[in-house]
Amino acid sequence: MGKLFLTRNYDIDSLVQRFKQKDKVALAKLITLIENHPETASEIFKHFHELTHESYIVGLTGSPGVGKSTLTGAISKKLLDEGKYVGVISIDPTSPFSGGAFLGDRVRMTNVSTHPNIFIRSLASRGYRGGISRAVLDITLLYEAFGMDIILIETVGVGQSEFDIYNLAYTTVVIMVPGYGDSIQMQKAGIIEIGDIYDVNKKDLGGEDIAADIDNMLDDSSTAQDGWRPPVVMTNSITGEGVEELIEHIYDHKEHLELSEIIKQRKKNRFVYKIRELLYHKIDTVLEDLISQEEINNISDKIMVDGKFKIYDDVHDLFSNVKFERKK
């Protein structure tokens, strides 16, 4: 009933028709629809069953301030010049309070954002578990259906992030800047192990040291897995210096994955990850029906009175009554 209502309101059929004629407004509307009503994805994707076009997915990750957005803009510009269709997904960590994405990234990418062959989407962190991950995979599928050649996913952080880019991207570029953090920090952030390519951006501020550091670390570590030794490049995303070289490395890595057939595993990973996320999503949606916020509040009040060390006793009853079953 709810689904029928949605279908009528949004008229998926006509949106898809316009989408197939490369209408970017229809693409934007379908993304919004899937973001806000994930249950419509199945209905939308039914229209794409015959499509076989594939996009190459590149992840760009690094701490806030390293110039990811500008670099993504610079890479996009070169790709557009080559005649490529480019889809960008920019993942903004959002305040859990404001709930809205800050649009700084789109501001930064204005030099390319008006080009007819690029589509840029900023995503807010939804503040619940796995929300980003679910939406991102669906958007990559929409981009593939739209006919994008390359999808650039720009995201902050690794390790503690709810969204792990390497589960989705075929090539992951880790971006750093000179003078920012030392080796210990790099290892802490766990980034030295996830990059297929390392980029030291803002090379006008120096960066030979950090580039050499990463190089040494890559020599020491046993990360040269699958026969690929991650290269370290230096860029200046504002002048565009080094960006071409970076793109060359992305193409090299793509070729490496294809020749070694590792690409098959990376493509499959995308779906393994998605299925897990769908499963978590299903559980999250039923969770609120199982145990209400009011109950959790009541137990917290009880703990405040009984004493904090009784927390496990106080929650014991609550959990002992929850049953999970699977019909065979």
Next chain:
Amino acid sequence: MGKLFLTRNYDIDSLVQRFKQKDKVALAKLITLIENHPETASEIFKHFHELTHESYIVGLTGSPGVGKSTLTGAISKKLLDEGKYVGVISIDPTSPFSGGAFLGDRVRMTNVSTHPNIFIRSLASRGYRGGISRAVLDITLLYEAFGMDIILIETVGVGQSEFDIYNLAYTTVVIMVPGYGDSIQMQKAGIIEIGDIYDVNKKDLGGEDIAADIDNMLDDSSTAQDGWRPPVVMTNSITGEGVEELIEHIYDHKEHLELSEIIKQRKKNRFVYKIRELLYHKIDTVLEDLISQEEINNISDKIMVDGKFKIYDDVHDLFSNVKFERKK
């Protein structure tokens, strides 16, 4: 049976006895026990039911490279000089591949780590949802039982992190550094809304600009909630400059929370958060029994053959058979 086995092996009773005599080795062992066997927490906490000691919990958060560990060390030193007992929890985002915490933080804090009245614990991100959060609350409870006056929790990032410090800390200090990111980046990181105190560290590199920026933003925003206008301080965690002032602000905020009785809500929040985490944990533990990795792999294989846009159809059957129930 498993529990009995554990109890015998670890001899919780004798560990707790030594713990109550302020034996730091016993504290370390109890933390490890709870980290690796969360189900022992209930057994351990039974011994503390009569304890009423409370610690004040301070969160220190900021991107990698802002000098959190050094600052935590400098704050600890001052607090130790005041005769305080200090418990530190340092949360390392770990590589999902290596699985172990990098001990850079403890290296950095060696100037205080040998003091008898401090205990420092580094935590690795466990790579599964909510793992950190569950362990952290239990460790704060152990620190409280041990008699710590202040607990400092040092953690990276906000927003996208799986562990949200403001759910646990009574006072949250957001740390930034000069020349690192601009206003847009700050807002992107969503940190401008979670701080009770803002600290610009590495003031030797300048920082008046960023401090003024934050000040303006705080003026503009409506974050002066609950009658507290977050102060902006500047520190040099290596020389110790400004650290005393920062601690004064922490005490001021503590007094504000106590006078306004907001502290009650913040204390309660800790448990609300914990109960949610326990609930998620229970679900995660049963999840693997419900749907195996092999099944997920099989479906992914099917998607690779059927075509990616059939993903929702292919997973539909899997989910339709999963039932969640709660006995009333």
